[in-house]
Amino acid sequence: MSGTGVTRSRQKPITVLLAAEIEAAKLPVTVLLAAKNEAVNLPRCLAALGPAQRVVVLDSRSTDATAEIARARGAEVVQFDYRGGYPKKRQWALDHLPIETPWILFLDADEVVPEALWAEIAVVLRQPDAAAAYLIRKGFHFLGRRMRHGGFSHAAVLLLRTGQGRFEHLFDDAADSLDMEIHERVVVRGRIGTLSTPLIHEDFKGLEAYIARHNKYSTWEARVRHRFLTSGRYGEDTIEPRLFGNSQERRRFLKALIIRLPFEPWIWFCYHYVLRLGFLEGRPGLIACQIRASYIAQVRAKLYELRVRGATNQNSTTSKAVGE
DSSP states (O other), X not given: OEEEEEEEOOOOOOOHHHHHXXXXXXEEEEEEEEOXXXXXXXXXXXXXXXXXXXXXXXXXXXXXXHHHHHXXXXXXXXXXXXXXXXXXXXXXXXXXXXXXXXXXXXXXXXXXXXXXXXXXXXXXXXXXXXXXXXXXXXXXXXXXXXXXXXXOOEEEEEEEETTSEEEOBOOOOOTTSOOSOSSOOEEESEEEEEOSSOEEEOOOSOHHHHHHHHHHHHHHHHHHHXXXXXXXXXXXXXXXXXXXXXXXXXXXXXXXXXXXXXXXXXXXXXXXXXXXXXXXXXXXXXXXXXXXXXXXXXXXXXXXXXXXXXXXXXXXXHHHHHHO
């Protein structure tokens, strides 16, 4: 079960001495970097991973220069072939790769670890009473700007003690679906802390790729919702929805409520654009909020389709049984 107590890391001033120590001695961290056709984003991501003792790029048979770029910058490349079901890419790596460092950092190719975050991680790793895992906020950047408003940045468990957690098992996906954990969270055995410095989350592949990716995400989320609304459970091994839990648990609790409400796309638009002041971001803020609302509308439409298909299949099965 995930820990409900969340503690802030005890930060020390980031000094020149600390930065020199990080540079001189690698931190005992293995970075598991999920990628597929990320030649555009990968160089920037890898350039910031110097402090890590080991960097492993979990590739999915990329057809661009992803693997070559990773090897040229000193990272290991491991190919993952998804055959459906559980586990997906990151959990497969936890199960099958020999990881000798005491800590693991999960990253995507469109994320950059700033120096201040490495310094904070270095402080945490030295603490004798360090938590089992740490939440790190993904600082959302969109259309060339850092989005300070709108509520698009969220925290997830990204720094984990080796052996102290597993990704949720929500449902068994088909072999031709997304091979990487999307919004599955890490179920942690132990206390969860929080780091204050965010990642830089910025995708340079453009809006077309961004929207296409979220179209696939909406298919996945519709399936997750369908399972929850029909069975009352998100999956076999998941984090607990708690209003007063950590940010992951609170987010899951609120989602379980809002997915039952009418006009959900408009609710999310108003939340991001009005309540979270997305309008202060100008045109990029408006576009981001519109895409968010459109994403939710796609999820709801695909959920409706799943229900219609389920009812049709059930009627067909009943008709056959009567005929026999």
